[in-house]
Amino acid sequence: MIYQMSGKVSVLKSRLEDFMDRHVYPNEERFYREAEELGPWKVYPVIEELKPLAKEAGLWNLFLPESEHGAGLSNLEYAPLCEVMGRSHLAPEVFNCSAPDTGNMEVLARYGTAEHEERWLKPLLAGEIRSCFAMTEPAVASSDATNIESRIVRDGDDYVINGRKWYTTNATDPRCKVAIFMGKTDPDNPNRHLQQSMILVPMDTPGVKVLRPLPVFGFYGVPDRASEVIFENVRVPASNMLLGEGRGFEIAQGRLGPGRIHHCMRLIGLAERTLEKMCIRAASRVAFGKAVSEQTVTQERIAESRIMIEQSRLLTLNAAHLMDTVGNKQARAEIAMIKVAVPNMACRVVDWAIQVHGGGGTSNDFGLTAAYATARLLRIADGPDEVHRNQIARLELRKYYNRPPASAAE
Incomplete structure (x- = not known):
């Protein structure tokens, strides 16, 4: 394409x-x-x-x-x-x-609903408030979303929410007014993907407590405001439920498809900017009698960076094209591929740029340490590499399940 x-x-x-x-x-x-x-x-x-x-x-x-x-x-x-x-x-x-x-x-x-849009979507679109997404939990391996232990229990016209979340981005921001909370409404359902629901929780509701900000490689505000939040007997109206009970996993998949590809698009831009910084620095510094840019190892790293960025961009554009033409579900392999390829590419490019910048690269005078924190975080934040690789492998193997075994001659 x-x-x-x-x-x-x-x-x-x-x-x-x-x-x-x-x-x-x-x-x-x-x-x-x-x-x-x-x-x-x-x-x-x-x-x-x-x-x-x-x-x-x-x-x-x-x-x-x-x-x-x-x-x-x-x-x-x-x-x-x-x-x-x-x-x-x-x-x-x-x-x-x-x-x-x-x-x-x-x-x-x-x-x-129309009520949700009026109360939350419009001010978010206007940039008047911010929001957070409360899914990941410290007590379980949240790479498997079916592990989530937080509870959402119906009580008359309300739901009562209990759980402990972390890496809830934005929660410490004073403009953060609403959380989308994922928890279990039906923990005994034999279908593990129908146990979870998502519900809207105003952040000023009694029982919501932002415990602490979480640093990402020592950064508290950049690349994001990761936070730990406790929800203790939080009561919200039943009308705050999104789509209905048991549809949380469905919503998560709908949400994470575009979100994942947006992260990859942004990372490609960050890698491009980083490569520019690497080239400028290499051309302006002299070591052992010649410019760092004339050192063969530096040239190899610059060349490899360009190759990997172009590969990542093409993979990402292909995934975007398929999402538009056949839908997120049919594009799930391509989405998984970029979630592995792009953050790993960005980590490598930023690491090489830090090396070219010498000791200064380990400060944030050049923005490289914050760039690395962003890239490294995204090898986990939208699902760890291992999960995406497993999904890619399963989808690939599925193509051959009904084929007869190859003969020795083949």
């Missing part, structure tokens, strides 16, 4: 790149400084200052496909735009295209 950008996408990409040059890159140093000085419990002023400019530029909510609320772009059309935004940790939230809000907005747009 050879992808040609439409005129609409080309115009948006040009406007995005111009905005990044004028507003995002010049403010990155300030962004990292505010994240470090203010910490995970505060709003970073630089983001709030830039969001109105992004709205005025018509670069707001580009992520929602086939929706009256967004730009109406397909996954394939959104890919190069998401890549541009992924070049900076500052950018996605400025354009209201950051996780987990994008996934949560997609859930509300697809599965929410």
Whole structure:
């Protein structure tokens, strides 16, 4: 598949790149400084200052496909735009295209009621509030979502929620007003994929307590605001249930497909930016009588980085194309492939860039340590590599289950 950008996408990409040059890159140093000085419990002023400019530029909510609320772009059309935004940790939230809000907005747009949309989706789309997604639990291997132990129990016109969650991104943000909570409503159901449900929990509900921020490689605000949250006898109206009891796993699969591909698109942009930094640094530093860029090992790493980025981009565009044309379920192998290939590629490219930068690369003066934290996190956050590889292998083996065994002559 050879992808040609439409005129609409080309115009948006040009406007995005111009905005990044004028507003995002010049403010990155300030962004990292505010994240470090203010910490995970505060709003970073630089983001709030830039969001109105992004709205005025018509670069707001580009992520929602086939929706009256967004730009109406397909996954394939959104890919190069998401890549541009992924070049900076500052950018996605400025354009209201950051996780987990994008996934949560997609859930509300697809599965929410009119009441849910009015109360939560509209302010999220306007960038007035933020949200979190409470699925992962510290007590179980959450790579298998059927392990989740949190409970959602019907009590009259309400549900009562109990559970302990962590890596609940955004929960420490004072603008975070709602959580999408995944727990079990029917733990004894013989079908393990019908035991779970998802429900909306306002963060100011009694019994919701954000225990602590969780650092990712020492970063508390970048790449995200990972948090640990306890839900103790939290009571919410039954109308907050999404789709109905037992449909949580179904919603999770619908949510994680686009979310996973968005992460990959952004990582490709981050890897591109990192390769640029590597080349600039290598050309400007002299060691043992010649530029680092003239060292064969450096040239090999630059070449390998370019090859791996191009491979990852083509894999991701193919997955996006299939999601648009045959649906997320039919594209599950391709989605799983990019979830393995892209974060591993980004980890390797960032690691080589750190090496080229020497000791400075291990600080965050060049943004490389935050980039590595992002890439390494994403080998786990949307499902560990091992889970995706197993799925790919099962789908591949399934093609041969009904074939006769090959003979020795073959």
